[in-house]
Amino acid sequence: MSSTDSSNQPFEIKVVNRGKTYLCDQGESLLSGMEQKSADCINVGCRGGGCGMCKIRIIKGRFTSKRMSKAHVSPEEAEKGYALACRTFPSENMVIESDHFQIDEAVELGTS
């Protein structure tokens, strides 16, 4: 049990690639907590686990998560710490890296 579990203190979320830290209220996802503080360090898409724009890598910290699109986070990637911020709920202070969303450019544009 973490000491923060029983209090209503927000969790400190450090976004290393953006050099920013914000406070995420308990019960909020990493993304909605960030939006509430106007912290602007994770890209916001659908907020529903579908589009992948808020894809992050979790470096440290416990969390719970809701179902998210396997097109953006495969089971293998989830093992490596990748997740969607809109479906990730911190259980303690966390360290994450944002900006992991990539459009698959393998298909060439306008081939006709």
Added chain:
Amino acid sequence: MKKGVMRPGHIQIRVLDMAEALEHYRDLIGLIETHKDSQGRVYLKGWTEVDKFSVVLREADEPGMDFVGYKVLNNQVLEKLEQELIAFGCNVEAIPAGELDGCGRRVRFDSPTGHMFEIYAEKEQTGKWGVSNVNPEAFPRDLKGMKATRFDHCLLYGPNIAGTIQLFTEVLGFDIAEQVLDGEGTRLAGFLTAGMKAHDVAFIEHPELGKFHHSSFFLETWEDVLRAADLISMTDTSLDIGPTRHGLTHGKTIYFFDPSGNRTEVFCGGDYHYPDHEPVTWTADELGKAIFYHDRVLNERFLSAVT
């Protein structure tokens, strides 16, 4: 309708959680839940639609669109178009009657943009919901949420929209009602219609295959769109953008997301198209105004957030 394709008939959307999805499509948008099949798929429709269903929700690991189907005049048209689709080079699959409860035989085909489409001629007609077809009252009084009247169209993102637009115009007889052209005359977006509406389906050039941008539902008035915005706030639903107006089609609109991240539009108004109309063109240097007529700038999310 020059090749016998009448209208958008149904769209099957994948959702991560059926209970949450029904709060969105049934309780918020106000579609009527008409059926649940043995696979657990839920069927819905707008109250003015005469066929049994137009939206099918399927629970899956990955949100997005399975297919969108268009209703054709009759089985002779269906058989003729099936042969033309094969001749065009599509991979065509016959789906037997009853695979969707209440729907007749469907002809499913792929496309250069990576989307799956269907045509079919027969579906159980249950009539408009809550009003009679004889001396009908103005509307049913017990509609929910945004009281959407019908599934209107969808916007799909993929590579080689030129190929899919060729398929829709040459084989299925759609017209290009509106388009976005770049400086070299390359079409970046095409809005296609089978009838008089400004669009029955739209395509935007995008590097990934088979992406779903939004499904769209028709409302009567601008006041209804503003009320939809109020309901989006009341339910703390994820908002994309709006209320605003499009330059393309001139529809008045709001965009928001279902709980699985599939985008939804409700809109009213918009241009009309007759077969003798030249396509309406927006130029790529005015793309911001073409998409969002008031803001006149695109947001990154509208371009990138797709399922």
